[in-house]
Amino acid sequence: MNTSTRPAAVAGAFYPAEPQALRGLLDRQLSSVAPPSEPRPQPQPHPRPKMLLVPHAGYVYSGEVAAAAFATLPPWREQIERVVLLGPAHRLPVRGIALPTVSAFETPLGRIPLDLDAMALLKDLPQIESADPPHAQEHSLEVQLPFLQRVLGDGFKLLPLLVGGASPAQVAQALERVWGGDETLVLISSDLSHFLSYEQAHARDRVTVERILQFATDLVGEQACGAAPLNGALALAARHGLRPRLLRQRNSGDIPGGEHRRVVGYVSIAFEADPAAPALLEQRSADQRLGPILLSGARHTIAHRLGLPGPPAPDEGAHPALSRPGASFVSLHDAGGQLRGCVGRLQAQRPLIEDVCANAFAAAFCDSRFAPLRAEEWPGLQVEVSLLEPAEPMPVQDEAEALAALRPGIDGLILAWRDRQATFLPQVWAQCPRPAQFLAALKHKAGLPPDFWAADLRLSRYRVRCFNELAYASEDAP
Known part of the structure; x- marks a missing residue:
């Protein structure tokens, strides 16, 4: 049996090489994102x-985003x-997917055995090649290992797959086997985008x-x-009915002293096992047909008001x-990606297509925060439709x-x-990733101070199904 080990290659550059310093940094970054450890109340558990x-x-x-x-x-x-x-x-x-021939990877925190079985x-898949040189200096896999060692201990084995020219189907095929x-x-x-402002x-x-x-499977390198590897993994995650949960998003310009001229984007997302997977898969299949119709209806409404050519009005029987x-x-x-209008309803009171078209009109021309949309803005306009599930009350006694x-x-x-009433869609978590930050910003939107709480304050929550027209584009996003 091969007993060779791949040594750490980027310790001292991407993360500390000294074990004690590395443990300290990992613990600080993990504790900065962990839920508070108060005796009560405990956060609602998420699926695995x-x-x-x-x-x-x-x-x-990117350490805190990864953490x-x-x-x-x-x-x-x-x-x-x-x-x-x-x-x-x-x-x-x-060429395809590279497996190492060594039997362990090493970091300053110790050796991690590879799962040889x-x-x-x-190894019989045509897209798999056994090659150590691509792994030798590669950081994309190595930087994850100290985090894994810190949170999982030494009770796991590693299967490292370095992906090059493999198609999404080839990645999904290999991943399905394991x-x-x-x-x-x-x-x-x-990572996400590189070296943009x-x-x-x-x-x-x-x-x-x-x-x-x-679950897009046509992402390109300029986006991520x-x-x-991500395209193939997303295809398989959708097939298995996993549910995504956005954890944190930022870029290198968000760190203290980070420069804003050339940044790199980062995100962490959990894809969780869902006991309602069969129903979820059926819903996703229906949404693949519904999303483009709703986006087309919203865009038709705005184009018609501007006197510009646009997609035809959707057929209600579609x-x-x-x-x-x-x-x-x-x-x-x-x-430029900046908000240009957002209007909606919290309760279902009219046919869905009528609601979407009316809200599209209002977002473009009646949102009091913005001037009415002009025809010259049409070419760069991005449209997003969020469908709200029924809200459910949150019977809480206090802010904690x-x-x-x-x-x-x-x-x-x-x-x-x-x-007073205000709402935030789940998309706002990308800007306010901590619950305290999210709730304080929502209070501000409602005209209340950030430390406000009252016995008669009411909270309700809801989920959305979100459709962005770029997710349905037939060509790559810019």
Whole structure:
């Protein structure tokens, strides 16, 4: 048996090389994103993450974003026996997917044995090659290892897959063979956009993240450097009925002292096992038909008002959901990705297609925060439609209980107090990733101070199904 080990290659550059310093940094970053450890109330537990998307830059830049994903793992530490780690090849070209020939990877925190049995399951696939040189200096896989060692201990084996020119179908085929059950965690390593201005990166990454949450499988390297492994993994995650949960998003310009001229984007997303997977898969199939119709209806309404050519008005018979009562929000963004209007309803009071078209008109021409949309803005306009599920009350006694009950990346929230009401869609978690930050911003929107609480304040939460027209484009996003 081969007993050779791949030594750490980027220790001292991407993360500390000294074990004690490395443990200290990991613990600080993990504790910065972990839920508060108050005796009461405890946060509502999330389902077990089956797959995580994490960035792979130096810890000073992307460590806290990655930590938000790794902090979800400690409750499942005893279950996870194998980590399948996929990342892009940056240093040397890889024709398909490269497996190493060594039997362990090493970091300053110790050796991690490779899962040789799982590796053997893949070696007959034509896209698999056994090659150590592409792995030798590659950072996209290595930077994840100290985090895994810190949260899982030494009870897991590693299956490292370095992806080059493999197609989404080839990645999904290999991943399916080692998908396993509760004992297997899948980890996808990827950053987002590279070397755009802060504003450009924010706009592009917002769209990319929405596409990832919609299980797009045609991402390109300009959107995510790990597009090759990510496309295949997303195809398989959708097939298995996983539910995505946005954990944290930022770019290198967000760190203290970070420069804004050339930044790199980062995101962490958990894809969780869902007990309602069969119904979820059926819903996703229906949404693939419904989303483009709603987006077309919204765009038709705006184009008609501007006197510009646009898509035809949707036929109400094109989908059974169109004529049923529905509640929606329509959000518009300009060519730079900045919000240009957002209007919606919280309750289903009219046919869905009528609601979407009316909200599209109002978002473009009646949102009091913005001037009415002009014809010259039409070419760069981006349209997003969010369908709201029925809201459910949150029976909390105080703010601490409310913060513990909120589900970042999942919950839209309605705040009502006397004659004041405000809501945030779940998409706002990307800008306000902590529950306290999210709730304080919502209070501000309602005209209340950030420390306000009253016994008669009411909170309700809801989920949305979000459709961004770029997610349905037939060509790659810009």
